[in-house]
Ligand SMILES: C=CC1=C(C)c2cc3[nH]c(cc4nc(cc5[nH]c(cc1n2)c(C)c5CCC(=O)O)C(CCC(=O)O)=C4C)c(C)c3C=C
């Protein structure tokens with residue numbers, strides 16, 4: 001059967017048939033986002049209360065919640081302005097629900113009947129709520145699919161941590177066969193879908209071959225990678241290699257570069273920062289840039305506000321004349337079909353969490 005998905009992501013094709021008495025569930029994990037401006041501060045509080053987001057030494061763990069309160073209040077005003085600029089809240093819940101629906105239908109097309117649930121780490125519907133629904137519905141086999149292509153301690157790691165904690169508390173859930181897909185950035189369907197989007201957006205420039213393709217990944221503090229062993233940076237670089245190879249195979253050999261966005265706080269984050277790269281590209285005389293958000297599969301504040309408003313203005317003010325941005329994959333059908341394949345391929349590996357490769 002090969003290596004379990006919890007170690008590699010899932011590559012091989014399998015032909016799994018659900019038994020008649022099996023009830024399959026798929027749990028999509030995401031961060032969630034504030035739906036109104038009043039939600040912003042409590043959302044930020046939940047986010048900064050996460051020990052995988054503000055990583056304190058063991059001795060200082062007691063400061064986690066006071067610190068979360070302080071930082072959330074401090075950031076709330078500016079963050080509210082940013083959510084106000086994209087319509088007064090995050091579209092993430094709606095977009096993730098749409099992806100869940102699309103995935104359910106794509107599975108149906110493969111004759112796999114599944115209920116698809118959405119569990120958010122920091123806002124409604126919380127992972128806890130989704131799991132209670134899974135229990136109520138009598139699901140007998142579950143695939144957990146975080147909507148982050150690359151694994152980071154701060155995203156997939158944190159969400160899976162909560163998920164495992166809830167499951168291990170409950171006699172029924174701890175016996176439920178579960179397959180957790182930890183990352184899927186190397187899946188051919190995803191890589192091809194990203195290349196399709198890039199090819200389409202390049203075609204909108206006057207001289208497509210002269211466009212600099214700027215992959216903008218969400219940053220994490222450098223200590224995550226260097227001290228805590230977060231595979232995020234390596235996976236990001238491999239992902240971009242695979243996308244650019246796919247583009248080359250199509251005869252698209254544009255210059256490209258990778259930079260990291262969305263830094264918060266005083267720590268050093270992965271470099272180079274997207275802001276600095278944009279200024280540098282302008283200084284070097286690059287005239288056309290296509291920004292490719294690479295850590296996200298749905299539109300949210302960091303695409304709609306940070307890239308479309310902040311980085312675009314910075315680029316145009318730095319001498320870059322032509323600006324484009326690749327949309328998030330959202331419900332792109334080739335992408336959703338690939339997620340459906342990933343779910344089916346993960347099924348044979350489902351086992352009770354107690355015996356999982358945690
Ligand atoms: C791969 C994606 C993400 C990584 C890595 C990540 C790390 C990370 N984020 C923060 C701080 C914030 N995150 C916020 C919101 C937010 N973050 C992601 C994704 C990643 N975060 C998403 C999808 C969202 C939700 C966006 C929405 O539309 O609501 C926020 C609040 C919004 C903002 O200010 O941009 C903060 C703050 C840290 C500190 C971190 C790594 C340690």
Ligand SMILES: [Fe+2]
Nearest residue numbers: 031047218262
């Ligand atoms: Fe974040």
Ligand SMILES: [Fe+2]
Nearest residue numbers: 218262263302
């Ligand atoms: Fe962020």
